[in-house]
Amino acid sequence: MPEVADETTVADGITDTVTAIVVREIGAVDGPDVDLSTLDGVDSVKVLRVVATVERIYDIELEDEEVFAFHTIGDVVDAVRSALADREAAP
Amino acid sequence: MTADWPEGEPVQVPWRVLADYRCFGCSPHNDTGLRLTFRRTGDGISCRLTFDRAFESYPGVVHGGIVSTVCDEIMGNLLVLRTGLSVCTTTLRTRYVAPVLVGREYLCVARTQVRAADPSPYRAQAEVLLRNGTTAVTAVGQYLPMTTQQARSRMDLTDTESALVERELARISNHRKGEPGA
Numbered sequence: 001m002p003e004v005a006d007e008t009t010v011a012d013g014i015t016d017t018v019t020a021i022v023v024r025e026i027g028a029v030d031g032p033d034v035d036l037s038t039l040d041g042v043d044s045v046k047v048l049r050v051v052a053t054v055e056r057i058y059d060i061e062l063e064d065e066e067v068f069a070f071h072t073i074g075d076v077v078d079a080v081r082s083a084l085a086d087r088e089a090a091p
Numbered sequence: 092m093t094a095d096w097p098e099g100e101p102v103q104v105p106w107r108v109l110a111d112y113r114c115f116g117c118s119p120h121n122d123t124g125l126r127l128t129f130r131r132t133g134d135g136i137s138c139r140l141t142f143d144r145a146f147e148s149y150p151g152v153v154h155g156g157i158v159s160t161v162c163d164e165i166m167g168n169l170l171v172l173r174t175g176l177s178v179c180t181t182t183l184r185t186r187y188v189a190p191v192l193v194g195r196e197y198l199c200v201a202r203t204q205v206r207a208a209d210p211s212p213y214r215a216q217a218e219v220l221l222r223n224g225t226t227a228v229t230a231v232g233q234y235l236p237m238t239t240q241q242a243r244s245r246m247d248l249t250d251t252e253s254a255l256v257e258r259e260l261a262r263i264s265n266h267r268k269g270e271p272g273a
Contacts, residue, residue: 043129045188055186061231
């Protein structure tokens with residue numbers, strides 16, 4: 001692994017981590033662009049468990065407005081990347 | 092699945108040196124309080140929770156404000172034990188993932204990366220877990236440390252009580268200095 005991960009590597013790492021959390025809390029998902037709400041048994045509690053775990057692992061706080069707009073793993077990954085970028089940019 | 096709850100040795104909060112302290116969260120002398128007791132758990136502390144109907148919101152559901160108070164209480168005490176300084180809450184953010192139910196047993200775990208020399212505000216995380224290991228509530232808090240003088244001006248303490256607390260916090264601070272990563 002490179003000493004300083006480039007943006008793609010970081011994004012891939014986040015995607016892998018978020019996917020693993022989703023698989024644990026919701027079940028297997030066929031790719032980052034699948035609409036999670038179309039899967040059997042998915043409800044807001046399961047999505048919140050994913051969000052709570054993601055927040056804990058990355059030590060970030062996601063806004064409810066974006067949390068309740070999540071449809072795909074990709075949406076979660078984008079939110080994590082944005083939150084991490086905001087934290088890096090903070091004084 | 093039933094998860095084992097890793098709990099270490101009991102942890103005493105510094106306020107115990109005051110014979111009549113009434114903290115709603117952790118005092119054994121407050122009849123209407125939560126009477127939380129803490130144990131070391133990993134690099135943090137934990138407390139077991141079982142609420143009766145006195146803390147009910149909707150029927151059978153524990154009031155969210157009470158659960159939030161538990162998270163605040165455990166994070167604040169963890170930071171006091173970690174830094175040897177009194178702290179006050181400046182921000183508390185709670186995420187309710189699933190309802191906490193009356194009569195059910197839960198574990199609340201708090202952790203922080205803060206060390207005594209770190210700049211404030213201090214930040215800590217807490218999580219309320221069901222017996223099967225799933226998350227019911229998560230919380231993040233930010234706290235400001237208080238100097239002895241600030242604590243003295245903000246609390247209703249006699250000179251004797253203030254000296255007792257100060258001595259206990261100093262003992263905690265000195266104890267921490269001997270630990271790895273302090």
